[in-house]
Amino acid sequence: MLVFEKDDGGLMAFPSAERAIAQCELIDVENGEYEFCDHDGQKYTYAVTGQPGLFTPGKYTLVPEGIPDIQHVLKLVDKARCFEGKRCNLSNMDELKALISKSKGVS
Numbered sequence: 001m002l003v004f005e006k007d008d009g010g011l012m013a014f015p016s017a018e019r020a021i022a023q024c025e026l027i028d029v030e031n032g033e034y035e036f037c038d039h040d041g042q043k044y045t046y047a048v049t050g051q052p053g054l055f056t057p058g059k060y061t062l063v064p065e066g067i068p069d070i071q072h073v074l075k076l077v078d079k080a081r082c083f084e085g086k087r088c089n090l091s092n093m094d095e096l097k098a099l100i101s102k103s104k105g106v107s
Helices: 017-023 026-030 070-079 093-104
Strands: 002-005 010-013 034-037 043-050 059-065 082-084
Touching: 002 070, 010 093, 017 059, 026 043, 026 059, 034 070, 070 093
Parallel strands: 010 082
Antiparallel strands: 002 010, 002 034, 034 043, 043 059
């Protein structure tokens, strides 16, 4: 799962949607601070599954939106100013681009 942070242009890679959700607070998701997609270019939006309480954060899940488009993920990669992929054993943006290109036959 890829998460693009709109405010700083950072792109984070996670091994699953659950790991991405664990790193992105509901309030920030609701404020539109992130874009979510997978390596196939499937965009995701969120659905609230639990409202925040006095001592508990809100909960949400990611829901597919539209149809997968590899160009979407490539655009996120192109506009990213920095990359953090340690959680997925990727050390830099070039490794991510190579992985996407290899899996989808994109050059």
